Amino acid sequence: MPLRSCLYRADAPDLELEVDEAAVAGLDERQLLWIDMSDPEPEEVERIAALFGLRPSALRLPPHPHRPSLENYGASFRIGVYAALAKGNDACHARPLALVAGENFVISVHGGDLPFIDELRRREKGDTKLGELTAESFVASLLDWQLSTYFHAVERLEHVVDEAEVAILGRSPPNGFLRRLVRARQEISELRRLLKPHRDVIYGLSRPDFTPTERPEARPHFLALSEHFERAEDALESARDLVVGSFDLFSTRAAQRMNETMRALTFVTVLMGSLSLIAGVMGMNFGLKIFETGFAGFITVLGLMLAIALVALLIGRMRRWY
Numbered sequence: 001m002p003l004r005s006c007l008y009r010a011d012a013p014d015l016e017l018e019v020d021e022a023a024v025a026g027l028d029e030r031q032l033l034w035i036d037m038s039d040p041e042p043e044e045v046e047r048i049a050a051l052f053g054l055r056p057s058a059l060r061l062p063p064h065p066h067r068p069s070l071e072n073y074g075a076s077f078r079i080g081v082y083a084a085l086a087k088g089n090d091a092c093h094a095r096p097l098a099l100v101a102g103e104n105f106v107i108s109v110h111g112g113d114l115p116f117i118d119e120l121r122r123r124e125k126g127d128t129k130l131g132e133l134t135a136e137s138f139v140a141s142l143l144d145w146q147l148s149t150y151f152h153a154v155e156r157l158e159h160v161v162d163e164a165e166v167a168i169l170g171r172s173p174p175n176g177f178l179r180r181l182v183r184a185r186q187e188i189s190e191l192r193r194l195l196k197p198h199r200d201v202i203y204g205l206s207r208p209d210f211t212p213t214e215r216p217e218a219r220p221h222f223l224a225l226s227e228h229f230e231r232a233e234d235a236l237e238s239a240r241d242l243v244v245g246s247f248d249l250f251s252t253r254a255a256q257r258m259n260e261t262m263r264a265l266t267f268v269t270v271l272m273g274s275l276s277l278i279a280g281v282m283g284m285n286f287g288l289k290i291f292e293t294g295f296a297g298f299i300t301v302l303g304l305m306l307a308i309a310l311v312a313l314l315i316g317r318m319r320r321w322y
Contacts, residue, residue, distance in 0.1 A: 008130035076102035136218035
């Protein structure tokens with residue numbers, strides 16, 4: 001749906017309505033109008049902008065890969081941010097989101113569907129009392145949902161790393177696990193580059209020079225949002241350390257396997273050398289009676305060599321030399 005709107009009323013059930021001049025003119029302090037626009041047509045953008053006295057450019061999507069933005073128009077303000085979305089096992093990609101808020105209204109504009117907005121709409125049904133929120137507080141809530149996409153991305157990457165570590169510790173790791181680790185490391189770097197620039201926007205909302213934060217109701221929400229942003233940064237740093245630790249684990253495991261291989265080769269070399277020594281001694285041309293025993297002597301020496309080999313193999317297995 002290109003445009004969805006909901007009027008949250010503190011003193012009555014919530015209502016989905018057609019956005020027109022009458023709906024905008026009837027807003028009061030106990031109501032909050034949320035308009036969500038997905039891939040809107042230029043004509044629709046101009047119509048909504050005219051209803052709220054905004055410039056059409058205020059409803060534009062933030063360009064990519066430019067930095068997130070925060071713009072204050074006095075009676076309203078605009079925020080441009082990026083959510084981190086992924087489909088299946090594909091890498092996360094940036095999805096732009098623009099939020100415009102003013103007196104008792106919030107407008108969200110995005111390209112394509114945003115799962116967290118759909119989830120918010122499914123969750124908030126009926127008499128939600130969201131009309132008691134200010135527009136600034138509702139924006140803080142939407143930004144908090146946007147930050148949650150980074151936590152979901154980190155959770156998915158941690159699952160990939162856990163699977164890779166189990167494969168590394170296994171006796172015969174499957175093919176491709178190292179490639180998955182490399183992709184996870186690259187994706188974490190991209191997520192960090194995407195999240196870090198949001199610092200100016202998140203912290204800017206709680207600064208005294210930003211007009212909407214003068215409302216006492218909104219300031220605690222913006223401060224909580226700042227803390228949530230810092231936790232998202234910490235989660236990405238922890239995920240990065242987890243991937244780096246997995247590479248260290250892989251290197252250690254590879255070195256261990258190499259040591260085991262070299263130990264087995266050394267054991268086999270010593271064993272074969274010992275048997276070759278016996279064979280060499282028995283091959284010397286001295287006039288001893290043992291060399292006159294014929295076939296029986298040959299079988300005896302061969303059995304002795306076989307017994308020595310079996311005992312050596314048993315001792316090597318008990319001491320885990322191979």
